[in-house]
Amino acid sequence: MIRSFSLAAASAALILATGQPAGAVDDELIKAQAGTWLLAPESGAKGCHLTFETSPAAGGYAINGADACAAALPAFVKAAAWNFGEDGSLALTDATQKVVARFQQEEEGSPWEIEEGDPMWLLPALGDVDHVPTIASVAGTWQIQQPDGKAICSVTLSSDTDPDGTPKMSPGSDCPADIGNLKLSLWVMEGFGLVMMGTDGSSLSFDMRPDGTFQKSEEEEGQPMVLVRKQGG
Known part of the structure; x- marks a missing residue:
């Protein structure tokens, strides 16, 4: 990440x-x-x-x-x-x-x-960013997009946690099968990295960019994606 x-x-x-x-x-x-x-x-x-x-x-x-x-x-x-x-x-x-x-x-x-x-x-270092993101600062509604800005679907990152203390998340009903099938339910922050985790061991990783948005990690297979906070999210 x-x-x-x-x-x-x-x-x-x-x-x-x-x-x-x-x-x-x-x-x-x-x-x-x-x-x-x-x-x-x-x-x-x-x-x-x-x-x-x-x-x-x-x-x-x-x-x-x-x-x-x-x-x-x-x-x-x-x-x-x-x-x-x-x-x-x-x-x-x-x-x-x-x-x-x-x-x-x-x-x-x-x-x-x-x-x-x-x-x-x-x-x-990530550009001029002078702090690390936290669960509280990242929690909210985000939109997964293609690099050209075309919306794919929305996800909600919650600050509520499961019994183990891991924050919960939920993909939107508009998410396509390749994302929905990951059964994403939890997420974590590690430095400038954000990892969404599924109930079956699957995951989807993103790396923060200097402007506060995220891009899908290079290690991930499949189409490139970005994660952008939705207005009011």
Whole structure:
């Protein structure tokens, strides 16, 4: 659903156990993590952007843009470097190599989650978006459309949950068979990803776009689709 990089399948030789930049053998690993990231509370509160560089810094690789965290997340202003740990975690450290925060990733494609403190995510930046969507902010009536804007059908994403705490949803009566047959009844948010789930194990995944709409994930088969909030929904 979202671009990310998992260390679960990486060999021990590729993990930067010493806390210092390694040689060319690690280039792909480092390049995969480099780029601009959004650091934001899971609550949907405002976060800030950090840029992971591939240039060496004390304790790992340089971080740029931490000054932008002063208002929203002041504890991260001192973040000066990033690096991987032996256990597959991702650490942000200050200029003295003291750990500012450490993150773990449950599985490939999922956001990095902070190990301690208030729940927080680290995920690839999506344009200028400075917060992660929440169940409350996404709940409502949406329209599934073709890329050209032609309506396919409507779906209602509810903030009410089942006994396990998963939000409920219901497809509209106008949904075609290929969507109706999925028996969609629940939905979840994971970072910038939205997954609709059926009672028989089927699912339909969408990725958020900078304008707040969603597009069907590239991993999904079939025709491309977008998800647009209905007026008043």
